[in-house]
Amino acid sequence: xxxxxxxxxxxxxxxxxxxxxxxxxxxxxxxxxxxxxxxxxxxxxxxxxxxxxxxxxxxxxxxxxxxxxxxxxxxxxxxxxxxxxxxxxxxxxxxxxxxxxxxxxxxxxxxxxxxxxxxxxxxxxxxxxxxxxxxxxxxxxxxxxxxxxxxxxxxxxxxxxxxxxxxxxxxxxxxxxxxxxxxxxxxxxxxxxxxxxxxxxxxxxxxxxxxxxxxxxxxxxxxxxxxxxxxxxxxxxxxxxxxxxxxxxxxxxxxxxxxxxxxxxxxxxxxxxxx
Amino acid sequence: xxxxxxxxxxxxxxxxxxxxxxxxxxxxxxxxxxxxxxxxxxxxxxxxxxxxxxxxxxxxxxxxxxxxxxxxxxxxxxxxxxxxxxxxxxxxxxxxxxxxxxxxxxxxxxxxxxxxxxxxxxxxxxxxxxxxxxxxxxxxxxxxxxxxxxxxxxxxxxxxxxxxxxxxxxxxxxxxxxxxxxxxxxxxxxxxxxxxxxxxxxxxxxxxxxxxxxxxxxxxxxxxxxxxxxxxxxxxxxxxxxxxxxxxxxxxxxxxxxxxxxxxxxxxxxxxxxx
Numbered sequence: 001x002x003x004x005x006x007x008x009x010x011x012x013x014x015x016x017x018x019x020x021x022x023x024x025x026x027x028x029x030x031x032x033x034x035x036x037x038x039x040x041x042x043x044x045x046x047x048x049x050x051x052x053x054x055x056x057x058x059x060x061x062x063x064x065x066x067x068x069x070x071x072x073x074x075x076x077x078x079x080x081x082x083x084x085x086x087x088x089x090x091x092x093x094x095x096x097x098x099x100x101x102x103x104x105x106x107x108x109x110x111x112x113x114x115x116x117x118x119x120x121x122x123x124x125x126x127x128x129x130x131x132x133x134x135x136x137x138x139x140x141x142x143x144x145x146x147x148x149x150x151x152x153x154x155x156x157x158x159x160x161x162x163x164x165x166x167x168x169x170x171x172x173x174x175x176x177x178x179x180x181x182x183x184x185x186x187x188x189x190x191x192x193x194x195x196x197x198x199x200x201x202x203x204x205x206x207x208x209x210x211x212x213x214x215x216x217x218x219x220x221x222x223x224x225x226x227x228x229x230x231x232x233x234x235x236x237x238x239x240x241x242x243x244x245x246x247x248x249x250x251x252x253x254x255x256x257x258x259x260x261x262x263x264x265x266x267x268x269x270x271x272x273x274x275x
Numbered sequence: 276x277x278x279x280x281x282x283x284x285x286x287x288x289x290x291x292x293x294x295x296x297x298x299x300x301x302x303x304x305x306x307x308x309x310x311x312x313x314x315x316x317x318x319x320x321x322x323x324x325x326x327x328x329x330x331x332x333x334x335x336x337x338x339x340x341x342x343x344x345x346x347x348x349x350x351x352x353x354x355x356x357x358x359x360x361x362x363x364x365x366x367x368x369x370x371x372x373x374x375x376x377x378x379x380x381x382x383x384x385x386x387x388x389x390x391x392x393x394x395x396x397x398x399x400x401x402x403x404x405x406x407x408x409x410x411x412x413x414x415x416x417x418x419x420x421x422x423x424x425x426x427x428x429x430x431x432x433x434x435x436x437x438x439x440x441x442x443x444x445x446x447x448x449x450x451x452x453x454x455x456x457x458x459x460x461x462x463x464x465x466x467x468x469x470x471x472x473x474x475x476x477x478x479x480x481x482x483x484x485x486x487x488x489x490x491x492x493x494x495x496x497x498x499x500x501x502x503x504x505x506x507x508x509x510x511x512x513x514x515x516x517x518x519x520x521x522x523x524x525x526x527x528x529x530x531x532x533x534x535x536x537x538x539x540x541x542x543x544x545x546x547x548x549x550x
Contacts, residue, residue: 115504121463150425152461153486153502163463186427188396188438211428213491227428229390 006246008204008234010271011037011065013249014044017263019256023048027060033264037065037245039104039203045094054097065245066143066178066203067095072108073127074120074157081123084108088131095140101244102143102202103135104178109154120157128171136174143202144168145178148186150216160184161193168200179237180205180249182220185228191236198240205247206230206275218253222266224274234275246275281521283479283509285546286312286340288524289319292538294531298323302335308539312340312520314379314478320369329372340520341418341453341478342370347383348402349395349432356398359383363406370415376519377418377477378410379453384429395432403446411449418453418477419443423461425491435459436468443475454512455480455524457495460503466511473515480522481505481550493528497541499549509550521550 012035014026021029023044030038038057045053045067057064070091075081095103107124114120128142135142144164147156158164161184164177177200184190186209208226213219223230234246248267255263287310289301296304298319305313313332320328320342332339345366350356370378382399389395403417410417419439422431433439436459439452452475459465461484483501488494498505509521523542530538 110502115502115507117461117463117504148425149423149461150488150491153484153488157461157463159461159463186392186424186432186434188432188434209428213425213428216425216488216491227385227390229392232390 008246009036011039011245011247013039013247015041016250017260021260031060037063039066039247041068050094050097064098064100065247066102066104067100068104069106070103071106074108074111074123076111085130089134092134092138092140096138102141104143107156107158141202142175143178148183176200176202178203181228181233182207194236201242204237205249207250218251220250220252223270230275283521284311286314286520286522288314288522291525292535296535306335312338314341314522316343325369325372339373339375340522341377341379342375344379344381346380349383349386349398351386360405364409367409367413367415371413377416379418382431382433416477417450420453423458451475451477453478456503456508457482469511476517479512480524482525493526495525495527498545505550
């Protein structure tokens with residue numbers, strides 16, 4: 001399992017301990033456990049206030065590996081799509097204030113009542129094109145995150161790394177990909193697409209696929225507890241030149257129920273031994 | 276929704292009513308409800324006996340659109356892989372005796388304890404190559420069914436239609452694909468791969484993706500209750516020359532709890548209006 005040989009620094013995605021810790025706890029926890037990176041979700045960021053959060057994270061010496069999340073472009077009507085674009089512009093501004101490596105984009109599923117995947121994908125592309133000038137001006141790269149196909153209806157019509165890279169090519173500079181092992185591990189085209197992703201990987205996320213998986217959203221596994229070859233994916237990213245943080249993002253009812261300090265301790269161990 | 280315009284005849288996959296009906300009930304139910312096709316799973320087939328089942332299905336005037344299922348090739352050791360191949364040979368013989376249009380192949384997930392997807396995929400390919408001479412000799416086409424990526428760990432490392440078609444090309448005559456809407460609807464490459472599948476589609480399965488979906492296996496939706504554009508997929512198949520049966524296969528705790536006669540009545544209605 002490449003114990004102790006993981007050269008990528010660890011980042012804590014705040015959703016991993018969301019039931020018990022706010023952002024202040026996460027910042028202090030990372031400092032206490034020697035975790036050098038943090039990736040906040042916008043809800044905990046807003047709860048603290050963006051300027052205050054930026055200062056506390058900076059004062060704690062933490063690196064912001066990403067802000068979660070922009071996206072969610074498809075909507076049933078034009079007003080909804082405009083509102084999403086405006087919200088994404090605010091997210092870009094927040095990512096800029098945090099000095100985040102990127103804004104992670106969870107692009108959105110089908111609009112309510114729609115079965116039109118092609119249309120929803122076009123809304124994603126249009127939304128990205130609309131905010132891209134803002135992102136470029138702010139110096140905030142947009143990290144398109146393909147989500148597992150089981151989230152296609154309600155979270156992301158962007159389902160594969162290949163599809164994300166096609167979008168990158170269509171949109172031009174300022175856009176890359178967030179590669180989350182949980183979402184892409186199954187893809188028969190993964191090795192090929194990771195080669196294609198060279199220079200485009202803005203974020204690398206780790207968690208594990210449990211057997212059995214009992215929930216489509218909230219049953220992600222602690223690295224090492226499942227079947228994903230996490231070091232294998234990291235090696236692919238490294239061969240493509242990726243040298244950023246490796247973020248652990250667990251949405252898990254099980255781990256949300258545990259003591260966050262114990263979870264962070266285990267994250268550090270598993271980051272070294274199983275990622 | 277193309278009400279009443281579905282030209283493909285309906286077939287009942289027996290798993291749809293598995294909690295309450297054995298094969299005899301399914302055969303009588305299809306005859307009673309005017310459903311012209313049936314696709315048995317091997318467990319109910321074995322419970323009746325293959326020869327007896329073949330006779331009763333024939334006597335009822337039903338067409339066997341497929342036998343579910345062969346596959347499950349990956350195993351932890353050589354003995355396990357040999358046992359899978361032998362079991363597949365029996366399945367081919369059974370499909371032959373039934374006069375089934377095809378043997379549906381659910382190829383299998385990772386062997387226990389393994390994280391080696393490439394190796395598991397090779398086991399699938401080797402297993403298929405081993406049984407293909409038997410399938411050709413028996414005149415039983417093998418229908419490779421890509422399964423939704425959420426089943427990759429424990430049911431099928433064959434995850435996309437493109438991957439299945441690559442295998443078809445590698446293996447040669449006697450192999451085609453089973454296209455199940457539930458498994459492929461999310462695929463950004465679906466339209467392209469359906470064009471590529473021309474002449475290779477051996478079976479077309481319908482059920483719907485519910486929002487939310489509460490179980491990775493047993494929460495499939497009745498056609499029309501979810502977000503899949505089922506007529507759209509059927510049209511793609513028809514444009515490629517497919518003129519076989521359209522099979523409805525529901526693995527659903529909800530529908531298993533209902534009166535099977537009511538379920539069959541609804542299947543007929545939804546097959547006409549929503550498939």
